[in-house]
Amino acid sequence: MDQAWKESEQVRLEKVLAIAMASGNKExxxxxxxxxxxxxxxxxxxxxxxxxxxxxxIRADL
Numbered sequence: 001m002d003q004a005w006k007e008s009e010q011v012r013l014e015k016v017l018a019i020a021m022a023s024g025n026k027e028x029x030x031x032x033x034x035x036x037x038x039x040x041x042x043x044x045x046x047x048x049x050x051x052x053x054x055x056x057x058i059r060a061d062l
Contacts, residue, residue: 001042010039 013036020028034046053059 006039006042010036013039 013032017029017032017036020032031047038044038046051058051062
C-alpha cells in the first residue's frame with residue numbers, strides 16, 4: 001500500500017469521522033471507524049467489501 005495514499009486516505013476519513021460525530025450519526029461513525037481500522041491494518045475496505053465481489057463488480061446477491 002502506497003504510504004502517501006494511506007496517509008491522505010486517513011486524513012480524509014478522519015475529516016468524515018469528525019462530521020459524523022458532530023452530527024450525531026452513529027451509524028456513519030461506526031462505519032468510518034471500521035474503515036480507519038482496516039486502513040491501519042492495511043486491509044481492504046470493509047464498506048466496499050459489503051457491495052463488491054473479488055472482481056470489483058457489484059455483488060449479484062444485493
